[in-house]
Amino acid sequence: MGVSCEQLRVEELRMRYEELLEDPSVYPTEANWQFICDHRLEGLGHLLMAKYVTSLDRDELDREELHQVAIEQFPNYLQAVDRLYALEVVYEYSQAPDEVIVDLIRRCRLFDAARLLGWLRQDRVWEVMAVLDVYQPEYEPDDLEAMRALSAAIHRLPAEGRVEERRGLFGVGMKYICPNGHVNAPDAEYCSHSGCGLNAQGLTADQVKRLEVLDTRIDALTHLME
Numbered sequence: 001m002g003v004s005c006e007q008l009r010v011e012e013l014r015m016r017y018e019e020l021l022e023d024p025s026v027y028p029t030e031a032n033w034q035f036i037c038d039h040r041l042e043g044l045g046h047l048l049m050a051k052y053v054t055s056l057d058r059d060e061l062d063r064e065e066l067h068q069v070a071i072e073q074f075p076n077y078l079q080a081v082d083r084l085y086a087l088e089v090v091y092e093y094s095q096a097p098d099e100v101i102v103d104l105i106r107r108c109r110l111f112d113a114a115r116l117l118g119w120l121r122q123d124r125v126w127e128v129m130a131v132l133d134v135y136q137p138e139y140e141p142d143d144l145e146a147m148r149a150l151s152a153a154i155h156r157l158p159a160e161g162r163v164e165e166r167r168g169l170f171g172v173g174m175k176y177i178c179p180n181g182h183v184n185a186p187d188a189e190y191c192s193h194s195g196c197g198l199n200a201q202g203l204t205a206d207q208v209k210r211l212e213v214l215d216t217r218i219d220a221l222t223h224l225m226e
């Protein structure tokens with residue numbers, strides 16, 4: 001395989017960036033980000049994600065311009081590089097708050113049913129449920145299979161809440177006990193305690209809605225691929 005002078009120059013710069021970005025105090029400039037995105041430089045993903053996460057972590061008043069630039073540019077980077085690489089960067093980064101990961105998956109359309117099923121098996125239910133309605137740019141038959149497996153696994157989540165007999169002020173009656181142990185009317189589908197809202201499977205109404213979106217999407221894809 002031949003290598004052009006331009007390719008060589010870019011690789012040399014990529015290696016230089018890799019070395020520089022290892023230093024936690026170094027943040028790319030706007031021009032650096034532009035170059036990195038324009039050339040879709042791979043191999044820098046986790047280093048760049050660390051810049052993004054640490055910038056977001058700073059109090060807004062303490063953020064300097066380069067932190068702001070990192071916050072703006074990292075999602076562009078994820079959308080510039082090859083999708084498989086972007087998935088690897090986001091799903092395999094372990095030092096970011098769940099909310100940050102979920103937000104990146106939503107904004108950069110990094111839905112990937114096979115990886116989400118892996119998260120579900122690791123009990124990362126909240127993150128999985130938060131991105132079920134996210135699109136991905138294109139779908140292959142394997143993606144549809146993975147989406148079906150993901151949906152089936154969620155539908156099989158064990159019921160941790162239950163309806164049982166409880167003694168109260170006015171005698172004994174049936175109550176819905178949510179997975180967090182709150183006592184509700186027996187016909188309540190979702191816990192009514194503020195900040196809880198779980199059904200017997202431990203899902204909120206919003207999460208169930210997103211699962212419905214996924215199931216509808218599976219049907220639509222099935223029609224298109226048949």
Ligand SMILES: [Zn+2]
Nearest residue numbers: 178182191196
């Ligand atoms: Zn509850």
